[in-house]
Amino acid sequence: MDDDLFQLRQLPIFVCFQMADAMEMMILSILAPQLHCEWRLPSLEVALLTSAVFIGMMISSSLWGNISDKYGRKTGLKLSVLWTMFYGLMSAFAPIYGWILVLRALVGFGIGGAPQSVTLYAEFLPMKSRATCILLIEIFWALGTVFEVLLAILVMPTLGWRWLLGLSTIPLFIFAILCFWLPESARYDVLTGNQEKALNTLKRIATENGAPMPLGKLIAARQEDRGKIRDLFSSHFRWTTVLLWFIWFANAFSYYGLVLLTTELFQEGGACGSNKEELRCSLECKYLNSDDYKDLLWTTLSEFPGTHRTHSGHPFELLCCMCCSCVSISSHFNTVKTHGKCR
Secondary structure, three states: OOOOHHHHHHHHHHHHHHHHHHHHHHHHHHHHHHHHHHOOOOHHHHHHHHHHHHHHHHHHHHHHHHHHHHHOHHHHHHHHHHHHHHHHHHHOOOOOHHHHHHHHHHHHHHHOOOHHHHHHHHOOOOHHHHHHHHHHHHHHHHHHHHHHHHHHHHHOOOOOHHHHHHHOOHHHHHHHHHHHHOOOOHHHHHHOOOHHHHHHHHHHHHHHHOOOOOOOOOOOOOOOOOOOHHHHHOOOOHHHHHHHHHHHHHHHHHHHHHHHHHHHHHHHHHHOOOOHHHHHHOOOOOOOOHHHHHHHHHHHHOHHHHHHHOOOOOHHHHHHHHHHHHHHHHHHHHHHHHHOOOO
16 A cells, blocks of 8 residues: 555645644734734733743643544544634634733644644655655645745735734635545554554555555554653653754744744834834834835745755754754844944
8 A cells, every 4th residue: 555646635635734834823923013013012012922822832732642642633633723723713803912812822722733733644654755745744834834924915914914813714724624534543543442443544545545455454452551751751762852852942942933033123124214212102113014024935935945955854964954054043143233223
């Protein structure tokens, strides 16, 4: 069953979710400066607005993992999508700051289940194409960020941020419908003792791929022990756990820091040309204009070359990419220091 026709047919479904997930995260860099000006929010409240999403993700990630382990990958993913879609749409109707803060935190709570899409898709993939297909999904994350900026260019000048929040949930709605065509992971069914369901899924995959079913029977025993958190710190996994946690922290800190910093630099860049008294009264805010959105589009497009370069997953390539990012970020320090001053 190594022919990939079934897997390719499932790809657009998971691609849709990756784009939706990326759009919900990218919208933070657009929403924060807009509300900063429109609602005259102080800097602390603007920072809390974006932090609330990540706090929600941090709280919910393990919870969604437990739900997916207990009730199935597909079930956990569907609940995560419906949760994110509902509260993402409700955010568009938030009347005051307190409401949107809570609603965006709940959106982050739903986004915490997004990695389950990769887990489910990976369990359908043969070993030979697993890395390539998973990376292909990540390319559409970058496409989702680009699509969100393009949507902002069209919507923000005329309809405003509420419409942007509402329209950004459309890919989630599409994915929620397409979920009905997704089968449950055969591996999950086997490990939970549902051999018959797993066999039906494998037969479906074989039929769509035009390949015969392998000879033999599914005899995997039900897996009762799913592991514990403390297993991550056993002598066998301890060093790997610490390294992976640090790598994920460093990447998330750098990536989302750059996403949020980009629009902040646009605001700072325009502040020097404005009247100081006017800036003081408006809490030094500046609405993003069409040129700012176009510049933001260019920064999001830069993700595509980096995604292509890491296709092999070799540590040396990842090291080179991270070093390039470090040098590029560091080089901006003197630029901001020199040009960020008002003259």
